[in-house]
Amino acid sequence: MVREAPRSILPDGVHTGACPFDCPDTCNWQVTVKEGRAVLLGGVRENPYTRGALCVKVSKYLEYTQHPDRVLYPLARVGKKGEGRFERISWDDALSRISEAFQEAIAEHGPESIWPHQLTGQFGHIQGVYSAGHRLFNRMGASRNAITNCSVSGELASAYTVGPGRSLEPALVRHAKTILLWGANTISTNQHLRPFLEDARRAGAKIIAIDPLYTRTAEFADQHIPLVPGTDAALALGIIREIVVRGVHDRNFIETWTSGWELFQKQLDAYDMESVADLTGVPTTVIQSLVTDIVDRKPTAIRMSQGMQRHAGGGMAVRTIMCIPAVTGDWALLGGGAAYDIGGYFGPNYEKLCGAHLRRDDSARTLTVTHLGVNLRDLKDPPVKCLYIWGGNPLASAPETELIRSGLLRPDLFTVVSDHFITETAKYADLFLPATMQTEQEDLHNGYGHLNLIWNNKICEAPGECLPNTEIFRRLAGAMGYSEPELFASDEQLARDALDSTHPSCEGITLESLKSSPFVRQNYPESPHTLLGFTTPSGKFEFDAPSMAAEGLPTTACYTPPLEVADPELRGKFPFAVISPAAHYFLNSVFGNFAPNVSRQGEPIVAISSGEADRCSLAGGDLVRVYNDRGSFVARLTIDERLAAGIAACPKGQWRGLDGTFRNVNATVSSRASDMGGGAVYNDNRVAIEKYEPNQSAWEEQA
Numbered sequence: 117m118v119r120e121a122p123r124s125i126l127p128d129g130v131h132t133g134a135c136p137f138d139c140p141d142t143c144n145w146q147v148t149v150k151e152g153r154a155v156l157l158g159g160v161r162e163n164p165y166t167r168g169a170l171c172v173k174v175s176k177y178l179e180y181t182q183h184p185d186r187v188l189y190p191l192a193r194v195g196k197k198g199e200g201r202f203e204r205i206s207w208d209d210a211l212s213r214i215s216e217a218f219q220e221a222i223a224e225h226g227p228e229s230i231w232p233h234q235l236t237g238q239f240g241h242i243q244g245v246y247s248a249g250h251r252l253f254n255r256m257g258a259s260r261n262a263i264t265n266c267s268v269s270g271e272l273a274s275a276y277t278v279g280p281g282r283s284l285e286p287a288l289v290r291h292a293k294t295i296l297l298w299g300a301n302t303i304s305t306n307q308h309l310r311p312f313l314e315d316a317r318r319a320g321a322k323i324i325a326i327d328p329l330y331t332r333t334a335e336f337a338d339q340h341i342p343l344v345p346g347t348d349a350a351l352a353l354g355i356i357r358e359i360v361v362r363g364v365h366d367r368n369f370i371e372t373w374t375s376g377w378e379l380f381q382k383q384l385d386a387y388d389m390e391s392v393a394d395l396t397g398v399p400t401t402v403i404q405s406l407v408t409d410i411v412d413r414k415p416t417a418i419r420m421s422q423g424m425q426r427h428a429g430g431g432m433a434v435r436t437i438m439c440i441p442a443v444t445g446d447w448a449l450l451g452g453g454a455a456y457d458i459g460g461y462f463g464p465n466y467e468k469l470c471g472a473h474l475r476r477d478d479s480a481r482t483l484t485v486t487h488l489g490v491n492l493r494d495l496k497d498p499p500v501k502c503l504y505i506w507g508g509n510p511l512a513s514a515p516e517t518e519l520i521r522s523g524l525l526r527p528d529l530f531t532v533v534s535d536h537f538i539t540e541t542a543k544y545a546d547l548f549l550p551a552t553m554q555t556e557q558e559d560l561h562n563g564y565g566h567l568n569l570i571w572n573n574k575i576c577e578a579p580g581e582c583l584p585n586t587e588i589f590r591r592l593a594g595a596m597g598y599s600e601p602e603l604f605a606s607d608e609q610l611a612r613d614a615l616d617s618t619h620p621s622c623e624g625i626t627l628e629s630l631k632s633s634p635f636v637r638q639n640y641p642e643s644p645h646t647l648l649g650f651t652t653p654s655g656k657f658e659f660d661a662p663s664m665a666a667e668g669l670p671t672t673a674c675y676t677p678p679l680e681v682a683d684p685e686l687r688g689k690f691p692f693a694v695i696s697p698a699a700h701y702f703l704n705s706v707f708g709n710f711a712p713n714v715s716r717q718g719e720p721i722v723a724i725s726s727g728e729a730d731r732c733s734l735a736g737g738d739l740v741r742v743y744n745d746r747g748s749f750v751a752r753l754t755i756d757e758r759l760a761a762g763i764a765a766c767p768k769g770q771w772r773g774l775d776g777t778f779r780n781v782n783a784t785v786s787s788r789a790s791d792m793g794g795g796a797v798y799n800d801n802r803v804a805i806e807k808y809e810p811n812q813s814a815w816e817e818q819a
């Protein structure tokens with residue numbers, strides 16, 4: 117399937133860039149150009165985080181850019197919505213059709229009837245989630261878009277507790293003696309942290325994975341502690357109570373560096389060992405030994421990731437876990453503390469980059485991406501009339517597939533999708549706009565798992581008529597008849613605007629300095645967290661965060677139970693709490709259509725233990741229908757003895773189920789919001805599993 121190597125616009129030699137995906141690693145890559153063609157992709161060796169290695173997902177990215185299914189020209193729909201029949205049109209035609217539809221919607225329903233539905237397919241500051249399209253849609257006065265499908269609950273939790281995006285730098289785990297990989301599948305989703313974990317282990321650290329599933333990370337760890345999904349905050353409170361009972365909490369740290377301890381510690385009595393064991397399923401002896409590790413083998417570094425906050429109480433879980441090193445005082449030790457997202461160390465000028473001043477009416481509504489289906493169905497005053505989706509594939513990745521599908525079928529909805537492929541979502545578009553891939557565009561990247569900034573060079577010619585996201589928005593601004601010069605800023609100007617910031621992280625960093633080396637570390641020393649300081653309103657670690665009251669949240673860190681997981685009535689009907697973790701060989705739904713990755717990931721599966729399979733009269737290898745009241749999908753049953761009773765696992769990102777229809781686990785996931793920021797609850801979901809009796813597996817037919 118591979119065509120000839122991509123043609124380069126740069127001289128022969130090695131040129132550097134950044135992997136564009138939603139991943140804490142944001143790898144520093146390099147492309148070797150030989151005889152005018154990009155022939156080899158690898159990791160930059162001198163980057164201390166990438167260390168010369170790319171992951172198994174991305175290492176064939178050059179071939180991926182050559183995928184025969186890649187769309188190279190703008191398309192207009194000729195079939196019915198969902199059929200996927202399109203014809204080629206010119207860019208001018210495409211842009212004038214879009215501007216006509218937008219103008220009409222604005223005239224009849226106002227600009228909020230336009231929903232710029234951006235998702236997480238591209239993580240750059242120029243081409244991606246941080247800014248692409250924002251100037252144009254601000255000028256238009258469109259509805260605002262909140263990306264709630266990934267990490268928002270934990271981000272807000274972390275902001276309330278230690279300051280926005282300012283948790284522990286993950287690489288500092290190498291100084292820790294106890295490392296808790298808590299709801300983080302590091303070996304699959306953050307694999308460049310592995311060498312740091314191995315350094316720590318060589319220096320005597322013990323690594324413990326806390327996860328309902330036995331993941332690659334659990335296998336890598338020295339100990340695996342499974343627990344009932346969504347009960348992490350209860351476990352954290354049990355740990356903290358025991359630390360206090362043993363009298364080994366750090367009174368000095370609590371006094372000097374924290375606020376709200378008095379309020380917080382009042383609840384601890386309820387979290388005695390037996391109660392916590394009941395709630396979490398973790399035996400008291402295991403909790404006791406975990407506490408002993410934490411207090412005897414200091415410092416403790418906790419690495420949390422996003423999977424554990426996709427629950428009703430996901431935000432509170434992140435917040436309460438962060439309290440453990442505040443009770444032991446480990447935030448004051450090099451390598452001590454808790455890591456979640458560290459994107460907030462970088463402080464570019466977002467107002468300028470996103471053109472905040474271009475929005476004339478500040479009252480525009482905010483629409484959350486996890487409610488796409490509901491919003492398309494229910495919103496009035498105004499309804500959504502135009503949907504512009506880019507960097508996303510909601511029919512694969514957002515909750516409640518069938519609700520979204522019915523919304524996308526609305527005859528009066530005008531939908532634009534910009535992507536690289538005709539994804540399931542793109543089949544519902546009126547117009548399809550082909551975007552460039554990362555080797556064909558310039559961008560500025562930080563990482564949410566490290567502190568390096570990377571300039572991504574444009575290395576290859578764009579195939580066909582593919583355009584960068586920014587260029588599409590510049591042209592659309594012209595087609596709309598707008599004239600503000602900011603709407604036409606070049607990619608380099610956008611980067612300069614981003615770096616035009618007084619934030620200390622940007623001091624001395626210019627576009628030129630970024631271009632002159634593969635990466636630049638932001639201006640932060642490796643130091644105990646207390647030297648960097650907490651960036652909360654009080655400047656302290658906030659056990660109690662008064663600012664949370666404005667959001668109607670309990671201000672004190674606490675335990676908020678899961679919803680579906682903990683519902684006994686629902687358990688009777690839908691016996692499995694299903695978790696949908698990251699697939700090792702996909703990046704959300706990206707690569708779900710790329711043969712080298714598909715063949716390694718394999719067919720869609722759902723895993724349960726053999727005891728559970730027996731109970732349901734099922735056997736490993738059976739085709740099964742996984743269902744609840746929201747929908748169903750078809751997968752292969754796999755037996756995993758390491759799964760607890762009542763737990764099922766179904767990796768995310770597959771394009772199709774084994775019945776050949778485009779339904780994966782998200783057909784069953786609710787679009788209900790978590791406790792903070794309207795976050796997704798992918799892992800707080802109950803299903804039943806039954807045998808599926810097809811004539812033939814469509815997967816086998818097409819393989």
Ligand SMILES: Nc1nc2c(c(=O)[nH]1)N[C@H]1C(S)=C(S)[C@@H](COP(=O)(O)OP(=O)(O)OC[C@H]3O[C@@H](n4cnc5c(=O)[nH]c(N)nc54)[C@H](O)[C@@H]3O)O[C@H]1N2
Pocket residue numbers: 138139140173236266267298299300301302304305306326327328329331344345346347348421422423424425427695696697698699700701702703704769799
């Ligand atoms: N290979 C690969 N890498 C990826 C991605 C991918 O799709 N594939 N996606 C990228 C993206 S978009 C993101 S946001 C990150 C996500 O990175 P992670 O958060 O590490 O990935 P997940 O698999 O979603 O979740 C991690 C673990 O949380 C566990 N978990 C679920 N519920 C609970 C709970 O209640 N308590 C605890 N303790 N654990 C729980 C899951 O079993 C899972 O093993 O990874 C990025 N990297």
Ligand SMILES: Nc1nc2c(c(=O)[nH]1)N[C@H]1C(S)=C(S)[C@@H](COP(=O)(O)OP(=O)(O)OC[C@H]3O[C@@H](n4cnc5c(=O)[nH]c(N)nc54)[C@H](O)[C@@H]3O)O[C@H]1N2
Pocket residue numbers: 138235236237238243265266267422423426506507508509510512513514534535536537539551552553585696697698703704705706768781782785798
């Ligand atoms: N069940 C379940 N579902 C989940 C999760 C889960 O844990 N469980 N995790 C969630 C998470 S963490 C996330 S982040 C979301 C992700 O949800 P989405 O952001 O919808 O992610 P993808 O499905 O990977 O779709 C990204 C799309 O962007 C396209 N793309 C990439 N780069 C560009 C570009 O530069 N321009 C344009 N125009 N398009 C581009 C890709 O080709 C791809 O089709 O999924 C969520 N879905």
Ligand SMILES: [Mo]
Pocket residue numbers: 138236265266267422
């Ligand atoms: Mo994500």
